[in-house]
Amino acid sequence: MNLVEFESVTKRYRLGEVEVTALDSVDFAVRRGDFVAITGPSGSGKTTMLNLIGCLDSPTSGEIRVAGQPVSGLDDHALDQLRSRSYGIIFQNFNLVPVLTALENVMLPLYLHGLSKDERQHRASAALAAVSLTRFADFRPDQMSGGQRQRVAVARALVTEPKLILADEPTASLDTASALSLVDLMKELNTERRVTFVFSTHDQRLLQHVSRVVELRDGQLSGDDAPGAGVTGAALVQTGDSEVA
Amino acid sequence: MWSMAFRNLYRDRRRTLATVIAVAAGLFAVLMFLAYIRFVESSLAAVVIYRDANAHVQVYRVDGPEQLAATPAQYSLDSADQALIHRALPELPHFLRASNQLVGVGVVQADADSAVFLARGIDPEFEAALQQHSPLAAPPPPVDGLLLTTQLQDLLGYPAQHSDLQLFGASYANRMNAIEAPLVGDFSTGIEAIEDKGLKAPLALLQSLYDTDAVSRVVVQLDDRMHSGNFRAQLAAELERQAPGRFEVTTWDHPQIGQLYTSFMGFFNMVFAFTGIVVFTIALTTIQHTVAMNVADRTREIGMLRSLGFGRGRIAGLFVRESLLTTLAAALVAAALAYAVIAALALAGVETQLPRIAEPAPLALQLPPLWAVIAIACAGAGIALGALLTARKRVGGEVRPGRRGVPLTQLLAAAGCLLLAVPLLSPAQAQTPPPMEEVAASRSPDEETMRAWLKQADLARGGWGSYQWKLRIHTEDPAGATDTDYDIAVRDGRALAMTTAPRRYRGEKILIASRAMWYAKPGLRKPVSISPQQRLVGEAANGDIAATQYARDYAPAYLGSADLDGTSCHKLKLTAASDSATYESIIYYLDKRNRLAVRAEFLTASGMPLKVAHFEYDNRVQIDGETRPFVSHMKIVNANFPERYSLLEYRRVAPADPPDSLFTVDTLMTL
Numbered sequence A: 001m002n003l004v005e006f007e008s009v010t011k012r013y014r015l016g017e018v019e020v021t022a023l024d025s026v027d028f029a030v031r032r033g034d035f036v037a038i039t040g041p042s043g044s045g046k047t048t049m050l051n052l053i054g055c056l057d058s059p060t061s062g063e064i065r066v067a068g069q070p071v072s073g074l075d076d077h078a079l080d081q082l083r084s085r086s087y088g089i090i091f092q093n094f095n096l097v098p099v100l101t102a103l104e105n106v107m108l109p110l111y112l113h114g115l116s117k118d119e120r121q122h123r124a125s126a127a128l129a130a131v132s133l134t135r136f137a138d139f140r141p142d143q144m145s146g147g148q149r150q151r152v153a154v155a156r157a158l159v160t161e162p163k164l165i166l167a168d169e170p171t172a173s174l175d176t177a178s179a180l181s182l183v184d185l186m187k188e189l190n191t192e193r194r195v196t197f198v199f200s201t202h203d204q205r206l207l208q209h210v211s212r213v214v215e216l217r218d219g220q221l222s223g224d225d226a227p228g229a230g231v232t233g234a235a236l237v238q239t240g241d242s243e244v245a
Numbered sequence B: 001m002w003s004m005a006f007r008n009l010y011r012d013r014r015r016t017l018a019t020v021i022a023v024a025a026g027l028f029a030v031l032m033f034l035a036y037i038r039f040v041e042s043s044l045a046a047v048v049i050y051r052d053a054n055a056h057v058q059v060y061r062v063d064g065p066e067q068l069a070a071t072p073a074q075y076s077l078d079s080a081d082q083a084l085i086h087r088a089l090p091e092l093p094h095f096l097r098a099s100n101q102l103v104g105v106g107v108v109q110a111d112a113d114s115a116v117f118l119a120r121g122i123d124p125e126f127e128a129a130l131q132q133h134s135p136l137a138a139p140p141p142p143v144d145g146l147l148l149t150t151q152l153q154d155l156l157g158y159p160a161q162h163s164d165l166q167l168f169g170a171s172y173a174n175r176m177n178a179i180e181a182p183l184v185g186d187f188s189t190g191i192e193a194i195e196d197k198g199l200k201a202p203l204a205l206l207q208s209l210y211d212t213d214a215v216s217r218v219v220v221q222l223d224d225r226m227h228s229g230n231f232r233a234q235l236a237a238e239l240e241r242q243a244p245g246r247f248e249v250t251t252w253d254h255p256q257i258g259q260l261y262t263s264f265m266g267f268f269n270m271v272f273a274f275t276g277i278v279v280f281t282i283a284l285t286t287i288q289h290t291v292a293m294n295v296a297d298r299t300r301e302i303g304m305l306r307s308l309g310f311g312r313g314r315i316a317g318l319f320v321r322e323s324l325l326t327t328l329a330a331a332l333v334a335a336a337l338a339y340a341v342i343a344a345l346a347l348a349g350v351e352t353q354l355p356r357i358a359e360p361a362p363l364a365l366q367l368p369p370l371w372a373v374i375a376i377a378c379a380g381a382g383i384a385l386g387a388l389l390t391a392r393k394r395v396g397g398e399v400r401p402g403r404r405g406v407p408l409t410q411l412l413a414a415a416g417c418l419l420l421a422v423p424l425l426s427p428a429q430a431q432t433p434p435p436m437e438e439v440a441a442s443r444s445p446d447e448e449t450m451r452a453w454l455k456q457a458d459l460a461r462g463g464w465g466s467y468q469w470k471l472r473i474h475t476e477d478p479a480g481a482t483d484t485d486y487d488i489a490v491r492d493g494r495a496l497a498m499t500t501a502p503r504r505y506r507g508e509k510i511l512i513a514s515r516a517m518w519y520a521k522p523g524l525r526k527p528v529s530i531s532p533q534q535r536l537v538g539e540a541a542n543g544d545i546a547a548t549q550y551a552r553d554y555a556p557a558y559l560g561s562a563d564l565d566g567t568s569c570h571k572l573k574l575t576a577a578s579d580s581a582t583y584e585s586i587i588y589y590l591d592k593r594n595r596l597a598v599r600a601e602f603l604t605a606s607g608m609p610l611k612v613a614h615f616e617y618d619n620r621v622q623i624d625g626e627t628r629p630f631v632s633h634m635k636i637v638n639a640n641f642p643e644r645y646s647l648l649e650y651r652r653v654a655p656a657d658p659p660d661s662l663f664t665v666d667t668l669m670t671l
């Protein structure tokens, strides 16, 4: 079984009179431990696909299953829970809360986990350490560089120890060096902590560091070099069942 | 989350400041208005409780508050009632002191001028003690004389201090009576409508005028006005136990007693509610607008928070927190400003004119912190709710059709419009159609003829010529029946009545000379002139009706024929033709056979019947060698209270030749 499964998922957007098919009958699966890059030109549907994986949007047709459970059967609250417990999300524009310090930004997701403040601080510091930003704990986003900010975003995604981290063009706002070091960081977390990553990029230079590349073209899957040896999503299923139900 | 909300507000300092100022201005207006309402409320309450000396709780006979003005005798408390009440009072908690009071009307006279008074007889000692608790200054109560309002003194031509004034009125037994007492000072009733009639006298003095030991009510002072309601209930229960169905206990804010208070507070509360709603709507709209702007500015942050698993409610909560903090800041600013302004006003000693209170009062605004907190909490709660609704809607992104209600602001605005419309609409319903004019019959006798009829009818009642007779008046009133005997002498429309029985009232005299009416009794320095208004009540009315020269005072018009108990009559409408005519108009029925008046209906200016008189003619007198019928019985009935009537019995009517000097005011006292 897989962490996330797509079965002929189609997503259409209505723009007034016009209907845009952003994703067209996509079959796809993410397995535990995967390090997946979704690539393709601008407008090919990468963001749409990540949003669907992250349950931030719902498909027009087809079925999405998380840990074997159809997402269409979940209500708002269950989806909030799922995102909070199982996912970490990184955005292209970092999306840090400008009025909070790096540490506080990283603590934010833990807020929903019912932890004491000390515990939250402790875990957030550990996450910041994992992205080598301990020194910047008390800095606000506008006092940090783009690369540093995105590492804060990674730390924030990591801090809840999610099964899956989704990142939509995390390197798009970074210079090449920062971009490479970010991908290295993600890869390292993937191998050392077995965190599953799905991220989108149209930067060809990054793809050589990635084990599995999924290519989108006009909303259709035009390539998926999925290695056969993926680990199943059993771990997610065990904890996920109770959380998702 | 709170610190995040706070930091967001700090980050958007400008917008926050603008919002705070807008909301603070609104809250400041509400607080100031609240303080003003409180001030008006306590001032009006003080007028009712202290200056008007209603104290906190009042005991009446059942229906007394409504009926006392019309029938003081019937609804007054006799000495047994008074004793019972004064025994019960000290047993109850919060009782301070109690006192008897008497209210009454009459005419006050100083030399040539007279005016109607509305008097309250009070115990000076009690009132002095009561006044000590009053926030409003009041002159000391009268101990051995009368206090008159400045307006009443003006009507009397400003009589000198310590000069004797004459009070004239109808006793509880409906006899005429008059007393003399010195003017010792002035006071204010605190109520504009009666300010020109206000008179205050020691209880005993007023009791002697109305010839009674009864009182109108017992007033009770408590240690705090907040206990009034409870005390009333306890006292009512205790009195009901001892004398079921006899007493009525009221509090100072009873509509009949604290009329000033209840009517104005009703009005003010409505204005306050309206203002409150308007201000609240403005504040709420401002906050909602700010929230909407904040949400729009931070869509990305909201999306991120949602992707982290923050629910809609939680994110909306963040914006609500921001609005609450904004409101709190605004509330602090508004409260500080309000207290500063109140203190400044107090320091500056600003005076204000209170509604219907004659003189200006110092503007002592009061805003108890609890009230301020409650007002702010209410506003805050409403604003938070409005912010929550806005934030939830905006944060949600998808708007589900069919679940959108009417926006709160629209609802509130609609409610405000409704409230405003109520007072505007209601007076329109109060209009009544004008009374129908009676149409004169077509074939009417000419005026000359009718005047001759009137004169002939007057003649049979002694209206012209010189006679003397004995008159007994039997008066029936729910308060009791009285019989009084008089010797009457008349000469050419002037009449002198001298009381012969009961003995107590012997020596009292009434002189009706053309356009004036006088009353004299042993002990008075000089006769009391009875004004036209005063002739409407009691004995005076009887004399007035009995002695009226219809032919002289009224202009006739023919209304056609009418049948009265089988007697065919001419029906005339007499309209007042001189100032001395007491009634605006009279419907007069003359027997067609002998032109004698059989019935007269006395109407007010608005055409309402006031009295109805029936005449019988069983007496005979010799006039110019001719035997003529003369009135033997006259029944005068109160048109509105048929159980109140007077029977006038004429006996031993004989032509006489009383000297002219008998009918002059100057000799009235020496007779």
Ligand SMILES: Nc1ncnc2c1ncn2[C@@H]1O[C@H](COP(=O)(O)OP(=O)(O)O)[C@@H](O)[C@H]1O
Binding pocket: A013, A014, A015, A020, A021, A022, A040, A041, A042, A043, A044, A045, A046, A047, A048, A049
């Ligand atoms: N919210 C939206 N409303 C309408 N059209 C959209 C929306 N989001 C994406 N699209 C359209 O769907 C297609 C795929 O967009 P997207 O998934 O953002 O592509 P990418 O991330 O690969 O650039 C595009 O043609 C885009 O214009």
Ligand SMILES: [Mg+2]
Binding pocket: A046, A047, A048, A169
């Ligand atoms: Mg995109």
